[in-house]
Amino acid sequence: MGMGDRRSLRINKNMGDFENVDDDMDLRRGPWTVDEDFKLMSYISTHGEGRWNSLARCAGLKRTGKSCRLRWLNYLRPDVRRGNITLEEQLLILELHFRWGNRWSKIAQYLPGRTDNEIKNYWRTRVQKHAKQLRCDVNSKQFKDTMRYLWMPRLVERIQAASASPSTGSVAPSSCVTTPSDQFAMTSYDQGVNNTTSMAMDHLGLVNIPSGYVTPENSSVVAVSPASDLTEYHVGSEVGKIENCYNPDQNLEQSYLNWFENINGSVPSYSDSFWNTGSDEDFWLLEQQQQQQLLSYGSF
DNA sequence: AAGTGGTCCAACCGCGATCGA
DNA sequence: CTCGATCGCGGTTGGACCACT
The missing domain is CATH 1.10.10.60 (Homeodomain-like)
Incomplete structure (x- = not known):
């Protein structure tokens, strides 16, 4: 073949x-x-x-x-968008993959300008790689929990931090490199795309969105499967707030953070350079170093 | 400078679904 | 209804590129 x-x-x-x-x-x-x-x-x-x-x-x-x-x-295609996946897009991909699995074209519908191929490549090269580094299956509870209680909340925090800090402006990773000729187009395009992405995120229960947003299915409301792993994480979110999106069970998250603190020496914070590098590589490099602890930790 | 290994992504394939004559 | 053509999706791979030795 x-x-x-x-x-x-x-x-x-x-x-x-x-x-x-x-x-x-x-x-x-x-x-x-x-x-x-x-x-x-x-x-x-x-x-x-x-x-x-x-x-x-x-x-x-x-x-x-x-x-x-x-x-x-x-x-x-003129509206195709290539290049660095923004933090919001990363969060959305993770969220939607939780919900739908490898339904790349379906996921791509919520990321304007992104193709199923690009999302698939992102997943394979970034996400699956890290699962491999952790020596666990990408569908395992351990890996899902790592994403749910570490990666995704930090993405949310970084998105918030970026939006709250005009000087940092873009939510694109700081490691992003654009050529001068790219910058104008990307800047103006990003604004539109990020707005749209935010609306998609909101429509999925992550953040608030303006009324009237229409899903790819031309439905006024996104149907959220009651069986969805993440549904419970969103129902409590309030309009305009995303702080508690991934905080359905304080005890559960706290236990995870306690564990993280035990092996890392401190609870991760978005203000740490660790989270702020703009590159998830640092995060996963650390996690790689913690492989043994992870392997022996089991589920919590 | 050359070799090596890893990463990324464009493009391919097979296959099932859908269309339409 | 049948069947060939077409479409769309998900999985896979070749090779360019880059960092490191």
């Missing part, structure tokens, strides 16, 4: 790069060229999207319809 099964690979000496061509259909595979992108965008801007196989032919692209669709949806 894999990408190379039914394709031949040859070097295009004129172009100086790889050209993957299907033996039978003379269809190109692999990375898209600028010319192909232009053809696809031009055709769609004139004729619209859909009917991808015929679109590919009519646009003069030696690609499968599938490939064209993927390229358009994940890369060329």
Whole structure:
């Protein structure tokens, strides 16, 4: 299985790069060229999207319809947003994954401009990696608890801290690097996206949102499954407050914090440089060091 | 400078669902 | 109803890039 099964690979000496061509259909595979992108965008801007196989032919692209669709949806679409996942988006991804599991396209509906592919990649490269480092299954109670009582509350705190501190402004991780040419577009776009993301978060019970927000399903109300693991964490949240979103059981959280304090020496605070690095790597580096304690701790 | 290993992401695949003739 | 075409989703992978040795 894999990408190379039914394709031949040859070097295009004129172009100086790889050209993957299907033996039978003379269809190109692999990375898209600028010319192909232009053809696809031009055709769609004139004729619209859909009917991808015929679109590919009519646009003069030696690609499968599938490939064209993927390229358009994940890369060329004007509203597609790529780059650093903001704190709010991270929180939303974690929250929605708790609720729906690997329903990437469904999750992507709540993150405007983000593709299911990008969210999936984020989950695999960041979240699953950390589960692996902790030597526990990503679906295990231990890992879920770690996210629920450590990672997610800290994300909330960092979001709050960022929004309360105009000087720090963006909630994007401080490790984010944007090129000067990116900055204008990203800044203006982020504002809109973060507003929308906040509304989505709020609609899921995390924060307050203006009335009239419509879910992807065009429903005025998001149906929250009573069986959801996280439902109970949201029902107590008040309008305009998110402090207690992940605080359904003070005793439970306190016991977790006590445990954290035991192995870390102090209770984590958003003011700690530890949480404020803007990179979850530090957090997980520490956790990696605490692997043995974690492994022996068990559930609480 | 060269080699190595890890990370990230674009693009692929298989497969089930849906559409429409 | 049937069946081929198309769409959409989730899983997987190749390779570019980067940090480290």
